[in-house]
Amino acid sequence: MSNSILTSSPIAAARHALGWHKAKRLARDHITFIVFGLITLFFILHAPNFASLATANAIGRITAVVSIMAVGMTMVIMCREIDLSVGALASLSAMVGAMLMQTGIAPWLSIPVMTAFGALIGLVNGLIVTRLRIPSFLVTLGMLSILSGTALTLTDSLPVPIGDRTLGKIMANGTLIGLPAAVWWTVVFALAGIYVLHLSVIGRQMAATGGNEAAARFSGIDVDRAKVVAFAVCGACASFAGYMLAARASAGNPSVGVGLELNVIAAVIIGGTSLFGGRGSVIGSVIGAIFIGILAFGLVVIGLSTTIQEIVKGVIIILAVSLNRR
Amino acid sequence: MSPADNPLPALVSMRGIVKRFGANIVLRTVDFEVRAGEVHALLGENGAGKSTLMKVLLGIHKPDEGTILVRGEPLASVSTRARLDAGVAMIFQELSLVPAMSVADNLFLGREPVLFGGRIDRRRIRREAAELIAKQGFALDPDARIEDLPFAARQQVEILKALSRGASVIVMDEPTSSLTVREEEVLHATIAQLRGAGIGIVYISHRMSEIFRVADRLSIIKDGQIQGPFATDQITIPEVSRLMARSASVVVMKPQARREPGEIVLEVVGLSTARKLRDIGLAVRAGEIVGIAGLVGSGRSTLAKALFGLLLDARGDVRLCGREIGALATPPRIRAGMALVPEDRRAEGLVAQHSLAANVALPNLAELTSRWPGVLSWRRETEMFLGFREALHIACREPAQPASELSGGNQQKVVFAKWFASNPKLLILDEPTAGVDVNAKAEMRALVLQAAEKGMAVLLITSELDELAGLADRLIYMVDGQLVAGEATARGEEEIRTVLQQLAVTHEAA
Numbered sequence: 001m002s003n004s005i006l007t008s009s010p011i012a013a014a015r016h017a018l019g020w021h022k023a024k025r026l027a028r029d030h031i032t033f034i035v036f037g038l039i040t041l042f043f044i045l046h047a048p049n050f051a052s053l054a055t056a057n058a059i060g061r062i063t064a065v066v067s068i069m070a071v072g073m074t075m076v077i078m079c080r081e082i083d084l085s086v087g088a089l090a091s092l093s094a095m096v097g098a099m100l101m102q103t104g105i106a107p108w109l110s111i112p113v114m115t116a117f118g119a120l121i122g123l124v125n126g127l128i129v130t131r132l133r134i135p136s137f138l139v140t141l142g143m144l145s146i147l148s149g150t151a152l153t154l155t156d157s158l159p160v161p162i163g164d165r166t167l168g169k170i171m172a173n174g175t176l177i178g179l180p181a182a183v184w185w186t187v188v189f190a191l192a193g194i195y196v197l198h199l200s201v202i203g204r205q206m207a208a209t210g211g212n213e214a215a216a217r218f219s220g221i222d223v224d225r226a227k228v229v230a231f232a233v234c235g236a237c238a239s240f241a242g243y244m245l246a247a248r249a250s251a252g253n254p255s256v257g258v259g260l261e262l263n264v265i266a267a268v269i270i271g272g273t274s275l276f277g278g279r280g281s282v283i284g285s286v287i288g289a290i291f292i293g294i295l296a297f298g299l300v301v302i303g304l305s306t307t308i309q310e311i312v313k314g315v316i317i318i319l320a321v322s323l324n325r326r
Numbered sequence: 327m328s329p330a331d332n333p334l335p336a337l338v339s340m341r342g343i344v345k346r347f348g349a350n351i352v353l354r355t356v357d358f359e360v361r362a363g364e365v366h367a368l369l370g371e372n373g374a375g376k377s378t379l380m381k382v383l384l385g386i387h388k389p390d391e392g393t394i395l396v397r398g399e400p401l402a403s404v405s406t407r408a409r410l411d412a413g414v415a416m417i418f419q420e421l422s423l424v425p426a427m428s429v430a431d432n433l434f435l436g437r438e439p440v441l442f443g444g445r446i447d448r449r450r451i452r453r454e455a456a457e458l459i460a461k462q463g464f465a466l467d468p469d470a471r472i473e474d475l476p477f478a479a480r481q482q483v484e485i486l487k488a489l490s491r492g493a494s495v496i497v498m499d500e501p502t503s504s505l506t507v508r509e510e511e512v513l514h515a516t517i518a519q520l521r522g523a524g525i526g527i528v529y530i531s532h533r534m535s536e537i538f539r540v541a542d543r544l545s546i547i548k549d550g551q552i553q554g555p556f557a558t559d560q561i562t563i564p565e566v567s568r569l570m571a572r573s574a575s576v577v578v579m580k581p582q583a584r585r586e587p588g589e590i591v592l593e594v595v596g597l598s599t600a601r602k603l604r605d606i607g608l609a610v611r612a613g614e615i616v617g618i619a620g621l622v623g624s625g626r627s628t629l630a631k632a633l634f635g636l637l638l639d640a641r642g643d644v645r646l647c648g649r650e651i652g653a654l655a656t657p658p659r660i661r662a663g664m665a666l667v668p669e670d671r672r673a674e675g676l677v678a679q680h681s682l683a684a685n686v687a688l689p690n691l692a693e694l695t696s697r698w699p700g701v702l703s704w705r706r707e708t709e710m711f712l713g714f715r716e717a718l719h720i721a722c723r724e725p726a727q728p729a730s731e732l733s734g735g736n737q738q739k740v741v742f743a744k745w746f747a748s749n750p751k752l753l754i755l756d757e758p759t760a761g762v763d764v765n766a767k768a769e770m771r772a773l774v775l776q777a778a779e780k781g782m783a784v785l786l787i788t789s790e791l792d793e794l795a796g797l798a799d800r801l802i803y804m805v806d807g808q809l810v811a812g813e814a815t816a817r818g819e820e821e822i823r824t825v826l827q828q829l830a831v832t833h834e835a836a
Contacts, residue, residue, distance in 0.1 A: 200700045201691045208688055211677035217636065218674045219688040219744065220660035278679055 031323045032270055036291045039316070043298035050301060057180055061172065063293030064182035065090070065241040069260065070267040070285035071193035072122075072237030075230040077268055078197065080210035080277025081129060081136040083234045086264055088147035089121055090242030090257030095151045097243040098160035098252025107167040114243040115236045121147070122235020126228035136231075144261070151254040160252040171247035182244065186286065189237060193282035196233065206230050210277025267292055270320045292317070336361050336395070337526040338383070338414060338495050343392035345378055349733045350762070352378045354550045355392070360495050360526035365517060366555065367529045367541035369570060375550045376530055380497055383528075384416050385409040415488035416497040423480060423487075425473035429466055430455035433487050458490050462519065478509035482516060489525070496520065497528040502536060514540060532621060534563050534827060546570055567820045587799070588612035589647070591783035592752050594633070597642030597652075602628040602807045606642070610752065610783040615774065617786045617798025619822055625807040626787045627669050630756045633785075634666045635659045647751055660689055663751035667741050667758050669787075675741040676729045683711040683725035686744045714743035718773065735766025742773055753777050754785045759793060771797060795819040805829045 027034065044051045069086050076083045097114045101107070125143055129136045162168070174181045197203035205226040208216040216223050238257075246252040271288030273280025295316060299309045339359035345352045352375050360366050370376045381387040383394070385408060394401045396412040409415075423432050433455050439447040455468040464482045472480060481501060488496050502510050517540060520527060531537055537544060538558050545554035546569050553569055590609050597606040602625045610616045620626045632640040635656040644652040646662050654662070668674035676685050687694055687707045694710065696703035711725045718739045722732055729740060738758065745753065755774060759767040767790075774797055778784050786798055794801060795818055802809050803825060810829060 195701075199698075199702060201695060201702055202700065204684065204687070204691060204702060207680065208677050208684075211680050212673070214674045215677050216688070217656065218634075218666060218668050220657040221688065222655075222657055278677065 030272075032272065032291075032320045033287065035320055035323060036270075036287070036294075039291075039298070040294055043294065043301065047298055047301040050298065053178075055297070057183070059290065059293045059297050060183040060186065061180050062297065063289050064172070064180075064186045065245055066260065066263050066267055066292060067186045067286045067289040068189045068241045068244070069234075069238050069264040070271070070289045071189045071282055072230075072234030073264050073268045074193065074271070074273050074280055074282050074285045075197055075203075075206055076136070076234045077265075077273050077275060078203075078206045078210045078277060078280050079227045079230045080213070081227060081230065082140065082265070083122075083125060083136065083231060083238075084140040084261050085121075085125065085143035085147055086234065086238035087257040087260035087262075088144045088151065089118060089235060089238040090245060090260055091254055092121075092147045092151040092257075093118055093239040093242030094246035094252040094256050095154050095160060095254050096252075098162050098246050099154070101162045101164055101167060102160065107164055107170060110167070111171070111240070111243065115240045118239020118242075119232045119236040121239070122232040123228060125235065126231030129231065130224035130227050148255075148258070155254065157254055159254070162246060162250045162252065165250075167247045168250055171244045173248065182248070185240075185244065189240075190282060190286050193233075197282050202226065202229055207278055210274075210279075212278070263292055264289075266317050266321070270317065291320070337397060339395045340379075340383060341393050341395070343379065343382055343389045343394075345375075345382055345387060346390050347734070350735070352550050353382070353389075356547070356550070356552045358383075358545060358552060359555075360528055362494070362524045362526055363521050364542045365521060365527045365529050365540055367531065367537040367544035367558075368547065369531070369537065369544060369566065370547035374547045376547050377499070379547065379552075380416065380499065380528070380530070383409070383414060383497065385414075410491055410493075413492055413494035414497070415491065415493035415495070416499065417481065417484045417488065417501060418499060423472045423483060426471065428469050428471055429459075429475075429483050430468040432472055432483055433458065433468075433490055435487075458486050462486060462489070462516075464516070476509065478505055478512045481505075481513060485516065485520070489520075493525070495526045495528065497530070499530045500532070501529070502531065502533065510536075534566065534823075538563065564820065567823055585613045585778055585799070587614040588781065591647055592633075592785070593643075593645040595643040595645075597629075597632060597640060597644065599628060599632055599637055599641070600639040603632060603640070604807045606632075606809055608802060608809060610785055612751070612783050613778050613781050615778050615784040615786055615797050615799050617788070617794040617801045618804055619791070619794055619801055619826060620787075620804035621826060624804045626804050627756050628807070629804070630666060630669070630754050630785070630787055633754060634664060660748065660750075663749075664754070665689075665745035665748055665750035665752065666754045667738075667745060667756060669756040669760070671734070671737055671741060671761070676737060678730035679728055681726045682715075682720070682722055682729055682732070682740055683707050685729050685740055686711045686714060686747055689744055689748050710747055711743070714747065718743055718746075719769070733762075733766075735762035735769070738762055738766065738770060739773075742770070746777070750782060752783045752785065754787070756787045757789065758786070759788065759790060767793075791819045791822045794822055803829055 049055065069090070073083060073086065093114055096117060097110060100110050100113065105113070121143075125136070125140055128134060128139045170181060171185070172180070172182045176184055197206065205216070205221050206229070208219070208221055209223045209226045213223055242257055245256045249256070267288035268280070268285045269275055269288070270291060271281065271284030271286070273285060292313070295313055296309065299312060300306075304312065336359040341357055343353050343356045343358070356375070356379060358368075358379060368376055368379070378387060382389045396414070401408065401412060424435065427435070430451050434451045439450045441447045452468055459466045459468060464486065466479060466482060466486075472483065475483070485496065501513055505513060517527060529537065529541055541558050543555040543557055544561070544566070545552050545556070546566065548570060589612050591612050592608075592610040594606055594608050598604055606629060608616070618626050618629070628637070631637050633644060635651075635654055642652060643650065646659070646664060649662060651659055651662055672678060677688070684707070687702075687710060690710070691702065694702055694706050696706070708725045714720065715722065715725075720732075720739045720743065721736050729737060732740065742758075758774065759770045762770065771793060774784060774786065786794070788794055801822065804810070
């Protein structure tokens with residue numbers, strides 16, 4: 001096919017058209033990643049010392065929280081549902097985790113306990129959505145209020161210090177083979193997410209549920225169970241991420257997760273997951289989260305004031321999502 | 327009689343309309359016209375192309391070829407708005423009225439007269455609505471709320487709405503399907519009045535007797551081709567039935583080797599739902615095809631869904647191979663050996679954006695796991711699809727191709743494949759050949775026979791009477807949520823049609 005343009009046979013022309021079509025489709029499907037690459041390139045060229053391992057580590061550390069939450073959110077959105085309560089759950093988990101550490105629990109044991117705590121909250125979300133047939137938008141909006149209110153009430157809005165240093169090392173600040181712990185956790189969650197969503201039966205059931213709920217039901221898929229599992233995983237991720245924030249700051253802060261849900265949802269959508277369910281990828285969501293991180297970091301490095309930053313970030317997010325719409 | 331003999335001018339005339347959906351040709355060079363003051367009936371089985379033709383007329387679909395003339399002028403724009411302006415309107419089965427608003431408000435919905443400052447001129451709406459009603463001589467109260475009105479009155483509001491927008495051609499799609507006998511009389515009087523006023527009416531109905539009472543001319547659509555128009559006083563019901571029946575070459579003939587029915591696979595006793603089904607009892611044996619005949623809305627699809635465990639309000643005994651499964655949800659019923667090819671392929675049968683292989687795998691995920699716990703084997707999934715691709719001749723590019731890209735017939739084959747792969751004991755088919763082209767229909771029917779030959783019990787629900795006549799070993803009639811007339815042994819297509827019409831009449835009278 002090297003001289004396909006020269007050959008005038010209709011078959012060759014058709015094949016050439018098909019190749020062109022494929023390339024075009026590939027470009028369209030990954031347009032956000034192309035934009036992402038271009039913006040990164042812009043920062044590399046215009047921001048001093050942007051292309052360095054230190055920068056990469058810093059970005060990896062600050063985006064770990066959103067990345068991990070986005071893994072869980074991808075599953076919920078795959079099911080054509082939404083979870084607005086993840087930011088509030090992160091706040092509550094930071095508080096509950098810090099208070100748990102005050103009881104003198106072993107740091108390594110507190111991590112699975114907090115993850116299970118988040119899964120439990122997610123389970124409640126999922127059960128309300130599927131049993132009471134209330135749209136997840138409303139259920140999790142209510143839950144957002146309940147969880148953030150609880151986080152603030154626990155200590156009357158005061159932060160809870162964490163005296164133990166090992167927790168901070170395990171969760172965020174320690175390094176292994178030159179990479180920060182936060183980055184390792186991101187990798188672990190991303191791999192687990194890929195396993196669940198793209199390789200396992202339950203992941204396929206989530207995709208079918210979001211892709212066409214009626215057809216999934218008619219195929220004998222337990223649609224409600226798929227959704228409940230997605231919400232539980234999402235809760236577990238959010239809680240872990242919130243606890244990571246507390247460990248990093250050595251204190252549980254009741255408002256640490258405020259607004260995080262918007263960044264998480266933006267990361268998932270930028271990553272190519274359809275807001276209408278049935279289509280998406282965990283790795284895309286993580287890339288989306290890193291993109292948001294690079295954007296924030298790069299804008300600081302080129303010296304934009306933090307107020308203008310927010311505006312630029314918003315515009316770029318809208319642009320990225322509009323390009324990614326299918 | 328040729329159109330030239332008739333003095334009445336054509337209000338709308340469609341010439342050489344061709345409409346394709348992908349590879350599927352739905353309309354093949356169709357001519358259709360409506361004259362002032364005539365009722366032109368349009369007949370055809372489900373999926374023959376009636377509704378597509380009407381959607382082309384209304385500008386919902388753009389024809390691939392052909393022209394539409396309104397009072398001799400070609401219509402340039404395809405928008406529905408343009409059709410409304412040109413005077414073509416449709417009275418839908420599902421009426422497009424706002425239930426919580428009054429008759430007058432509905433009549434002026436979207437074009438309310440306004441006073442200074444953008445306030446709606448309620449007094450004028452009321453006055454003009456009353457004038458409109460009086461002009462047509464309808465017994466309607468302009469202040470009555472739509473939700474409080476009987477169905478026939480709502481229909482009158484729809485008709486008034488169309489007339490007030492200057493409609494000269496009104497399409498009525500199954501207008502009597504939701505009416506009582508008395509309301510039907512009201513409708514027929516209304517139609518007579520409209521006809522007297524020079525309005526052209528397209529009348530779509532399944533009920534032959536009604537068409538002969540109401541219509542001046544009739545045309546028949548079959549597999550995308552139109553026959554007629556025939557004047558109703560120059561043709562008889564049997565002749566029309568014969569024209570509607572498919573040509574012999576298309577019909578799958580009954581296999582000469584009779585299948586021997588085996589053990590009872592499905593046994594249903596006293597199955598009811600809150601609204602639709604009443605005391606259903608039936609049995610299907612292995613290797614037997616039992617056909618369920620019934621008019622649209624008789625509850626056949628509801629029965630299929632109830633059997634499959636999709637309706638929460640279903641009560642009664644359902645036994646599959648002797649095992650009581652009446653209280654189970656859908657997944658355990660599938661594991662017990664049930665399969666359902668649903669009525670609406672796109673909405674219920676397929677996840678259109680997902681790959682073909684993923685669609686076939688969907689009910690069979692438990693069998694497709696690899697050595698790792700709970701992990702799908704993509705290789706086995708692909709192999710499963712490729713096996714059926716060959717066996718069912720599914721025309722596609724690759725297993726990873728999205729299901730949405732296939733033609734209707736091939737999509738339906740994928741739905742068949744996903745259930746054949748689950749190796750069911752009972753196969754429930756709800757309109758398995760709806761909306762697929764002639765050849766695919768024949769292939770689909772061959773598949774149904776194949777399933778029965780393999781020893782599956784088959785419950786076949788279809789509106790295509792030749793399909794029932796050609797495939798079913800035994801027929802059950804369904805009217806208004808009940809199985810009636812025992813288990814009749816009517817064979818021929820026309821015989822089935824006659825029985826159905828008689829049942830409908832006797833049931834309405836009762």
